[in-house]
Amino acid sequence: MVYFLSDVHLGYGSPEQSRQRESLLIATLEAITPSATHLFLVGDIFDYWFEYRTVLPRQFFRTIAALERLRARGVQIEYLVGNHDFGHNDFFERELDITIHWNDIERTLGGKRFYIAHGDGKVAGDWGYHLLRTLLRNRIANVLYRWIHPDIGIGLAAFSSRNSRAYTSARDDGTSDSLVDFARRTICERGFDYVVMGHRHRPIVLDITCDDHCGTYINLGDWLRSPRIAVFDGKTCTLIEVEQLLKS
Secondary structure, eight states, X not given: OEEEEOOOOBTOSOHHHHHHHHHHHHHHHHHHTTTOSEEEEOSOSBSOOBOOSSOOOGGGHHHHHHHHHHHHTXXXXXXXXXXXXXXXXXXXXXXXXXXXXXXXXXXXXXXXXXXXXXXXXXXXXXXXXXXXXXXXXXXXXXXXXXXXXXXXXXXXXXXHHHHHHHHHHHTOOTTSOHHHHHHHHHHHHHOOSEEEEOSSOOOEEEXXXXXXXXXXXXXXXXXXXXXXXXXXXXXXXXXXXXXXXXXX
């Protein structure tokens, strides 16, 4: 089984709300361990993340430990950076053997072609966000940022996350959906079988038919309202509620 999840936003809301989501995430990771061969974390697992050479946001250590246990069982884990958890350096790759991706990726799984992306930066004409995204992920800027004391730097990362949420909410393109448009182009023009994204906090499973090809767009939704996880069994990819997964 291959699993996909995104937009857990650990650290968002009250400490009690965040801890509740974290407990649900850890239970989910434990539940998929016997069957999982691969797990894709499709961005914004944390509502903010910034790591220093020797310092990490300590409130997330339970999730880090759960991912380490999953990885130790041989499950391949790939992490696509989102617009909230962009402050990665090398901790996940060096200490957890979890591959970090800064851009969209393509995979062939069970003979099906998957295009996997967090989804940020796909709103048509949003050049302002592209500029901000480039700045926030700039290696030199991040090196300089790490000169700030961790207690201040991680706090600023949380503040930046709140601003990012306000900005992307304001850029919501109404009744249209640029992610759907992007998925349709990717399926019809490039022949992918599945496009999997998050970011938009709108769970979607949409079959897209082209002239000579058909595929499926899946948006993973978010864990703030109705946690979901996508499951690929080697033949089809489905989106299910986490509660359903835990009951099965």
